[in-house]
Every structure is written in structure tokens, then in C-alpha cells.
Amino acid sequence: MNKKIKVGMIGYGFMARTHSNAYCQVNHFFDVPLTPSLQMVCGLEKDKAEAFARRWGYASWTTDWRKVIEDDTIELVDICVPNNLHAEIALAAAKAGKAILCEKPLALNGAQALEMVQAVEKAKVANLVSFNYRRVPAVTLAKQFIDQGRLGRIFHYRANFLQDWTISADVPQGGDATWRLDAKAAGSGVTGDLLAHCIDAALWHNGPIQSVCAMTETFVKQRLHAETGKVEPVGIDDACTFLCRFQNGSLGNFESTRYARGHKALYTFEINGEHASIGWDLHDLHRLSYFDHRDESITRGWRSIHVTDGDMPYMGRWWVPGLQIGYEHSFIHQAADFLGNLAQGKPTSPTFREAMATQRVCDAVLASAKDGTWQTVAS
Amino acid sequence: MNKKIKVGMIGYGFMARTHSNAYCQVNHFFDVPLTPSLQMVCGLEKDKAEAFARRWGYASWTTDWRKVIEDDTIELVDICVPNNLHAEIALAAAKAGKAILCEKPLALNGAQALEMVQAVEKAKVANLVSFNYRRVPAVTLAKQFIDQGRLGRIFHYRANFLQDWTISADVPQGGDATWRLDAKAAGSGVTGDLLAHCIDAALWHNGPIQSVCAMTETFVKQRLHAETGKVEPVGIDDACTFLCRFQNGSLGNFESTRYARGHKALYTFEINGEHASIGWDLHDLHRLSYFDHRDESITRGWRSIHVTDGDMPYMGRWWVPGLQIGYEHSFIHQAADFLGNLAQGKPTSPTFREAMATQRVCDAVLASAKDGTWQTVAS
Amino acid sequence: MNKKIKVGMIGYGFMARTHSNAYCQVNHFFDVPLTPSLQMVCGLEKDKAEAFARRWGYASWTTDWRKVIEDDTIELVDICVPNNLHAEIALAAAKAGKAILCEKPLALNGAQALEMVQAVEKAKVANLVSFNYRRVPAVTLAKQFIDQGRLGRIFHYRANFLQDWTISADVPQGGDATWRLDAKAAGSGVTGDLLAHCIDAALWHNGPIQSVCAMTETFVKQRLHAETGKVEPVGIDDACTFLCRFQNGSLGNFESTRYARGHKALYTFEINGEHASIGWDLHDLHRLSYFDHRDESITRGWRSIHVTDGDMPYMGRWWVPGLQIGYEHSFIHQAADFLGNLAQGKPTSPTFREAMATQRVCDAVLASAKDGTWQTVAS
């Protein structure tokens, strides 16, 4: 029989659902030696916390996150609250010797991230940041192709994350549903929320970014604040585009916006190498585009790989070829990897330290946008 | 607190996984008044049954399906075994007064289906056949578009289900993994396995089929039988194509094969109406193609609807716009509808009676292929 | 300097434009030893014939097609008139010893086609039927792939030709613009007009068809006749679907309709072989879909080949990779091949004899639809 691991969940919003689902599902599909036991969930409002606990099977609920830290039976703390709360909770959890899974972006900025890195490394606790898209099978397969040398020298890395849900000036900022538009809670706008995903994957796929040059814009300058009830200036970036140079000599082009009409959550990347290119798109996350110049010339073309076969990353655990999985599965894969590594005392990528590198790119991006100059990324 | 309903699962293969997963997930996402309690699973081999029970949380296991019927606490029997076993189990379950969810195709033929229909109707037990693709949100949305009259008079219904997994003559017939190639277990080949899905959706979308004309072929004439260890003639149809006429005057064209290289599980349909057309494809199940002739002429084009918004069928229960779900969700939706209706004493479509209509079309198709003549579908 | 060849064009409608354009363009792009000299055009109305001659550079015009035949300087007669006029003109042209390019379908039926075949073979005049889609580079490339054995044994050939321009009951039949809806002028509806293209390509790609089983429908039963001014019964097939068996053991599925809302001229085919599959679509005629099972498993996918490179059929004569050509180019390629072969005394495919095979499949299809039985194709 599997060993149990008690989990404390901090947060009961959207991300808490994705993580809770992963804990419920992971052992149904993956053979990991640990079985999550959902011990406590914490959220601001008692009724909602209770309802969340009932739905997902948490044994208890609380409105004080310190209760989770203080519960000695809890071995794994999962942080699914707005970005400005990550640091304090993570520091406490590390001090209490708990493994930590923290939602992205890790922190509000690189300095805060460093503090968190130092805390988990000092406490020697397992730590992972939930850049879940790495574990979409097609994205993992892209990494495999790169590691196998299929692309050769990389020339270009291109990514964007386009949404359209904040175009209306009537969308408020702040509060449960729209804290992402409130600079105090979110730190930044699309940079930390969306580009952080693109940057994490880029660093993983293509190595360090050395320097960046960015432009940001806030199209709607003021919005009603859901908590204060007042119309307040908007402090986040609605759109951010940046150019960059990678250490390996390749060029990067990244863009994110919440003003791209028609795109709900269009995260795409394309990587152009000497021999081959790869493309991916979150709106059809089960497909990978691949072009291989070594194919015979009259048969060359972009291939649309339907990433559903048993020999593709993670897919041996699901259904049969042709039957696709969806968004939430990336979190199940994350849980499977984290629990599997935890059992063996091995780190799981991206650790807090790796996520700090993403944070530092974000910092450089925001600084560049402010100054209008190229910025070197801290390392 | 929700009322529990004890479930007995007969079978531990692929479909039993999809159904078990649905029972585990349904209450996490849907507000249905019943919570499945997994009571017993039955399968031929004890070790496998036990392992299945452990993985999915069944309280007990057995190798004798009659034990499931005899357990008075079990209210719902789920039949996930090869087609030739459906009837006997369903008749017993009906007699025992249990609700029944039966995998498709309902029976080996229309006569057997009729017997099953009469049994459940006599016993007045809830009954549902698992034509799961109806409950892929895009497929349900297609039905909604038709019911809203968006298409107007229908001229054409076209569907195919193309696979390529049996092209090699080395694939055996019979046994756990390949019983679908064994005529004794499966009844027919692609007709019952794949076309049944297409026919079920077509009857739902477009009404009764009056007459059919079919052609079948068995490309590989003999295969090793996994149970007997001998090379035996193949009795199933590897490919089946048929023309038909619907009662509403529209024409149908259906094709299925397991010899379409490059297609893993490409189930597609297209419906052409006077005003609008609809297309769908299982390989991108989260999208619906839609063309509306009433659009202004210079802006007319096929729309690719990303069926992930909260106002689309079932999608309000999942994530946010742009984030797709996958294959197994169709079974979760099925469970949600079935349990919801069960609690209210309402039937869930397709009932055994509705599935019998599909069976009768299959019978006519196979008879036509044998005789080379047009066949009227029994009604 | 190139030798000239005087051309007489019979017809000034849509097809006459495509052919005239080909004669004007062929020497700009292809190195063929003959240069067409446009000598005379013939059409029913003098003013239109004159305008056509002026636009395209014909030296003269006439309203009597016999004048074209009688002009001894004309070596090539091009027949671009409604189907019911092909035979008489072709017989006269053959007798006069002229090379003949005839629009498709060759004749109203197989018997008439045979008469035409005998006439050109007796007269030993060059003869070609304008099944232009064969010479779309992607379609020619498909043939090349098959001939290279890339597909291995063929299991399925699937084609359809879908349009939507006659859905409105207000479209008349007969007359210049809509003679295709008049059974007297066209012989049949979609069968001869559209399916003939699909059948021609299928015979070329996949060899003889042995037997067929078809269904036709006329959705709009009567239409105003543009010539008589009266509402008359519609004699053509609006839609036709047929199943067939090829001599090589593969199965065919063909469909055509003018009632598929959203499809302007969607001619598609897909060929499934043991090792590879091919797909093509007239709406993106510069692309070929290709799946090769011999690719390494994790990189397998349908390739979209952009057929614009210099080593692909005909494309070395056009622009540079990435820059597509269009519809009319298929006629320029046809002219290049015909003139090139003519200069060398070689036949060009499809000859009248080859086109007769297509006609005989059409005959069998129409007979089958009438009788509701399988029909053997005459050979």
C-alpha cells in the first residue's frame, strides 16, 4: 500500500481547484509511491472554505493560513493565493520544514524570490513552482526534441500569450475574480501572469536570457476597484512586448496582451533551429508542429503531431492514440513528478531557484519598459 | 450532504477506466444530488480485479458478475465488458431492479437489443447506453444549433470514423486487448465499434434513417487468435461504408475503417443545411466548425469555435475560456446527466430504446453489405 | 524561333477564358517548341464573340463552328461548349484532321464517347480531354508519390466535390450561365460536372473501378428555364454519392453535391495506403497533405507540403518557394504538356480513350442510382 502524504492547501480559487484535482487524480493514472491525503484548506471566507473542503475532500478548513503551517501532520504546503502573499507563506512553510508547491510567478520581484530561494535551500525542503505548461505533453516533447539535438543551433525563440478578457473598461480590478488587474496583489500585469509562463519555458528550452528590451502599455487607465468601490488608476501592464538575446546567440521575441480580440488564452511558441523548427499553441495543446529540413525535399512540410501516443511524454498513462487530454492534466503530471521525486528525495524542476531566473527576466523587462533601454538580466 | 449511490462495475478494461474516472470526478465539477460510491468491481482475473479496485477505490472485487447483481446495496450496474456479454448481464440487472449504464453497442443485433429494451422497460429501471461522444461539448453544441433552427432544412449528413491500428497482419484477434477483432466477442467490426457512434449522433442530430446501402471489406483475412493460439479466419468487417436516406429527406454518407493510415481515431461529421453548416472532428474535439450563410457576404467563412466558454454546453463547470478539456470528460458529463436524472426519476438519452434504433441501422448496414442491396431499417 | 500553331476556339464562356489564357501564357513560362496563334473564336452571339476575340487576341470570330473546322490553317480545335455539343464538333474536327482539346466530360454517355474515340483514333489526330485538376502541381505530386511506391498497397480512395451555389430555388436552369442545371445541355448534374473530375483523378491515381453503387437526389424539383421562360422539371442530379470497388482491391467513396452550404468548390481526395496517406483540397490547391508511417514514431504527423518549390511538378517554371500559383495555372500546364507532346507526336493523357473510362464510370453511377443496384463498369 502507498504511503500517504498530508497536504495543506492555501487558497480556494481557480488554481486551488487545478491543484486539488491533481491530488485527487494522480494515483488513478500514475504509479507514484505517495498518495496525497487532503488535510486542510485555507481561505478568507469560512463558508467558501468549507464548501471547497467538502467538494474536494479536505478533512478540515480554516481561514488562517498559519493553521496550515502549524499542523505538524501536514508535510506538503500548496500555495495558491495572489502573488503578494507567496513570500510570507513560503518562508513560514520552509521554516516549518514542509515541502512547498507554489503557484507562479514565484514572487513580486527578484529580491523577494531570492529570499524565498534562500529559505527553502536553508531548510532543505522540496520546492517547486507551478509553471504547469512545461508538463503539457507536447511542450515536454518539444524539450525532448531539443535535447535530442534535432534542431541543431537555435536561431530564434518566439512566444506570445494573447488574451482578450479585459478589453471592456467595465471589468473591475481587485477582488477575488480580478485581483490580477490590481498591481498591489499581482505585482505586475501580463508580465508576471502570462509572460512568466513563456519565459519559464524559454529558459528551459533555450537556456539563459542575457538582455532584454521591452515596451508596456496600459490601455484602460482606470478601473473600479472591487474592494474599495472606487475608480482607481490601473497600475498593471495590459500589454508587454520584449526583444531579447539568449546566451546561446539566438534572438527572442515575446509578447503578451489582454487586448487581442479573438484570443482567449493563446499561448504559442515557435523555435527555429538550423535543422528543424517546432511550434506549439495552447488552444490546441495536444498538437506539436514540427518541420524537419532533413526530410526528403519533395515531402518536406510542417507536421502536425497529435501528441496522444503511448511513447510520448506522460501519454502512456492516459487513453489510446487519438484521444486527447486537456488543460488540467498538466497539473496532474506536475503532481506525479513532484510526488515521485519527493519520495526519492530528488528535486523537481522548476525549483524556486529556477523560477527566480524567470523572475529576474520579468524584473529586467519591467525596468526596460520603464526606462526605454536595454537591460541586462541579473544572474 | 449528498445521497450516496452504490455502483457495481462489471469489467476492468479500457471502458471501465473511463467510467470509474467519471464516478470519481463527477461531484468535483458538477452539482448533482448523488455521489457514486464504488462498491464492487468484477473481472475475469482476480489479481487484475483487485488492482483495479485499489486504484479506483472500489470497496470490493469479484470474478463473478452475478455477485454484483446479488449485492442488494448496489443500485447502479455499469456494464463495460465485450459486446456479446451485454445482454445476459443487463437482463439480470434489470430483473434485480438496478439502474443500468451499458457500454455501446447495446447488443449484438436488433433482436437482442429488443429483448434488453423490453427487460428494462418492464422492470422500470433507469437505463442508458454509453454513446459518450454525444456529450463532448462541441457535439452537444451542434445539436443545440440544429434545435435552434440555425441550419434550416438539412440536405446532407456525412460522418466517418477512421483508424489505422489494425493494418499490420501481426495484430492478433481475441483476448483482452484485441477482442474487438474477434467476431464472436464483438459481433461486428467497425460497424458496431465505430459506426455505431456515428449513427447514434446522426439519429440524434438528424432523425431516423430509412434505408441504407453498404459495402464492407476484411482486408486481412486471417489472424492469430490470442485465446486459441491458432491462426483463424477473421470474421469482422475491417471497413464499412454506407449510403443512406433520412426520413427528413436528407442524404447520408458514412464510412469507417481501421485501415486509414495516419488517422488514430478520426471521428468527424459534417451537416449541411439550407442556411448553415456544421463540422466536427474528434482529433480536435474542443472545436466546432460553423458556417453561416446569413453572415454578410464579404465576411463569410467557416468559423472555428473554440468550445471552452462558460455559456457552452457543460463548459461552465470546467476552467476558463481557452482552456480545453479532453476525451474522458465526455464520460463525466454522461455521469452528471445520468445521476442528475436518476435523482429526479427522469430518463437519460440515449436509453436502451434509443440505442436499439442505432442497432437496427447497424443490422441493416451489415445485411446490405452481405446482399449488395438497399435495406429498409426496421422501426 | 518557335513554330506557330493556329488555334480555333469554339466557345467564349468560362472555360474558353481559361483555355485562351493558357495559350497566351504558356510560352512565357514554359519552353515548348510551339507557340499558339489565336486564329478564330466561335460563339453564338456575334457581339460577344467579337469582344472575346478582341480581349484575347483572336484574329477573327464567327458564330458558326463549322467555319473553324473549315479553316485549313487551323491545326488545333479547342472545344469549350456545353456537353451536348462535344460529339458533333469533335467528330467534324477529327475528320478534318485537326488536333482536339475537348472540355470535360468528354460526352453525354459512354456510347457517344466511344464514337468520339473511334473518330480520333481513326483520324490519328492528337486528342486530349481537359481534366485540368490532374495538372495542379499538388495533384501531380500525389501521382508521383504513388508511382514511387511511397503508399504501398492502397486500401481506400475517398473524394468529394462540394458546392453550394444552387441551393436557392431562384437559380434558373438553362442558358449561358446555368446550362449546367439543364439536363438537355449537360447530360447529368454533379455526376458529369464534378464527379467526373474526381473519377478521372481516381482512375489515374488508383487504377480501374470495377463496380459502383450510387444514390442521387434532386432537391429542387423544378426551376425556371432561362431559355423557355417557363418553370420546368429539373432533370439533373443535384447530389450524387457512390461506393465503389477498384480493381486493386481498394474501396472508394465518392460524393458530390451543390447543396453543401459553405463549400464553394471543395474538391478533396484522400488516399490511404499501407505505409502512407495523401490528402488534397482544391480550396488550398497549393498544399498536399502527407502522412508517412515510416517516420520515427514520436515525430509522425500529417505534413502540410507547400507545393511551391522548384523540384516539384511544374513549379520550377514559376516563382520562388513560398509563392503560390492559382486555379488557371492548371490549364497552362495542360497547354504546355499538350503542345510539347504534339511537337513530338506523343499522346497526352487523358486522351479521349482514357476519358471514355471516366464516362463509363459515370454511366454506371447513374444507372445504379436509378436502379438501386450495384453496377459493373463497362470496359
Place this chain on the structure above:
Amino acid sequence: MNKKIKVGMIGYGFMARTHSNAYCQVNHFFDVPLTPSLQMVCGLEKDKAEAFARRWGYASWTTDWRKVIEDDTIELVDICVPNNLHAEIALAAAKAGKAILCEKPLALNGAQALEMVQAVEKAKVANLVSFNYRRVPAVTLAKQFIDQGRLGRIFHYRANFLQDWTISADVPQGGDATWRLDAKAAGSGVTGDLLAHCIDAALWHNGPIQSVCAMTETFVKQRLHAETGKVEPVGIDDACTFLCRFQNGSLGNFESTRYARGHKALYTFEINGEHASIGWDLHDLHRLSYFDHRDESITRGWRSIHVTDGDMPYMGRWWVPGLQIGYEHSFIHQAADFLGNLAQGKPTSPTFREAMATQRVCDAVLASAKDGTWQTVAS
């Protein structure tokens, strides 16, 4: 009968073919009151000039471009030579009072462009720069959608032009085929060759660009020079990416490279407005993507408009719906517009003055890439 206009063509390379073809074809499809008469072609090598003249029907040929200017019967001079030769020829042609069609980019830089603008405006001669992609019907339709206000306020303009033909270090620079890699002949690399197209369309679609920030790279640092026979440093930009701000407040992101494996000539743009978005792709130039948020929510999706109908720009002159045109047609449309306007004494866009604006953006881009700073675009 149409009035003739004598044309002198300077150049016999790739672009001279596209322009000559346009002069041959324009009157076959468009009713313009002028008919080009091909009077003289000029090129460096006599044999090639003669062969070009024969193929396209030029009455004479020369190796000295001044002969074209000196021929008083020539009314229209068409400049299809490398960029470094545009200015001198255009100045002479203007002085001689001839209408001028000049290939893009207009000049090597803004200062030179200004000189050319002043010359044509002083001489009051018709002048047009061949940014041909404006006249791809789908691109023109995009402009029409914007002018009709369908998009509302524009937030983003995104364009790229990706190729892969210079990845091999064995491709030489300089000479007939590869002068685009030689900084002396081309002025710049992808910026003037490819981005100029993107910028021209952007200024037309979305108004003036105020400031830019760019990054360029030369991946292969030295190449054999086809003229000198020596390995020489490469002076052009292999890749260029830039951010920009438009006067209307929208943000721009532009990228071009010749190192994007798998893309032959992938020019794409996407425009995101408040109400609607538009996308286009040169690899499928006959389609326009369109998303309209005002569609009913459950039917919203990106539409793929097959731009082949008679009510779409230019398409009423070609075939029937569903039948696509290709690359060279953009030049035919350009010729039709230019000749039509010429006959009426009206300017045709983009004039030299309009093309100068594009040149100034290119200048700012190259300056920014050199300095690493934001640059204001001269106006």
C-alpha cells in the same frame, strides 16, 4: 480601341518577370483604357536581355539603361534592378517626364528617397512603388474592413516575414541571384527586403509609426562574394525585430529573418481591434482570418474567409468562388490600378512620397538596432 502606352523595362530578373507578366495579362482581365506595349528591356548581359525580350514580347533590348530614358516613345519606365540603382534611374526618368513604377524599397535610405520624391513631384510624373502585397485581395479586404470601422480602436499590429533560404553558410553574397545578401547592392538585409513590405502595409492599415526600438543580427558573418570571388564580411542584417508605437496609440511588433527553418516566405500580419481582429498569411494568400466579437457568443470563432468571391476586391475579374489566384496576380492588380489612374491623371498609392515614409521607418529601425535605443521616425 484602347490607347497603347509604351513601356521600358529596366531589369530582367525575378521582379522584371512579375511586372512583364502583369503588362501582358492586365487587359485580359481588367477593363483599363490603356494597353501596355512592351517597347524595350534593359539588362547587363546582351544575350539575357535578348532572350527576355523574346519571351515577353519586348520590341527591343539594350544593355544601357539610358537608352530607355532617351527613347521618346516610352511613356512608362519600370525599374526592376537592385536597390542601389533605383535613385539614379528614377531621377533621370523623372527628368525625362516619364511615369515611373519602381520596385521596393524605394531607395537605400530616407535622404535618397526624399531626393526621388522631390524629382517626381517637380516633374509631375506619375509615380508608384511596387509594394505588391497591398493588392493581394485578402490584404485589400483587410484595409476595407478597417476603413468600414469593423475593428474599432486598434490595440495591436503584429507582422512578420520569415524565410529560411540563407541558413547554409554556402550561399554566396552578391551577383544576380544573391545581390540581396550584398550590402552594397541591397542597402540592408531583411529590413529593406522583407520588413519594408510589412511596414508599408502597416502604415496603410494603421497609420503612422512614431517610434521604434530594434534588434538585428547577422548569423553568418562572412560569405563568398559571387562577383569578387573572395570571402567577404556580410554587411546585411539576417534578422531584424522591432517594437514600435503607432500614432493612434496602438503597439507594433515586427520581425523578419531568413533563418526561420520551415518558412519559405511566411509573411503574416494580425491586427487586434476593440471589436474585431484580422489575420493574414502569404502562404495561403487567398484566405483572410477574421474574428468578430459582435457575433452571438456561442457562435463566435475565427472565420477563414476564402477570398474568391466576385464582391471581394479584384476578384470579380477572375474565376468563380472557390477558385484561388496566386502570387503574380498582385502585380496584375497593381498594373490595373496604375494604368487606370494614369489614364485619369490620378495618383496611385503608394506613391514615392508614401514609400518614403516606409523608408524612414526602416532608417529608424536600423539606427535603433545600431544604438540600442528607441528612435523617433522622421516625418
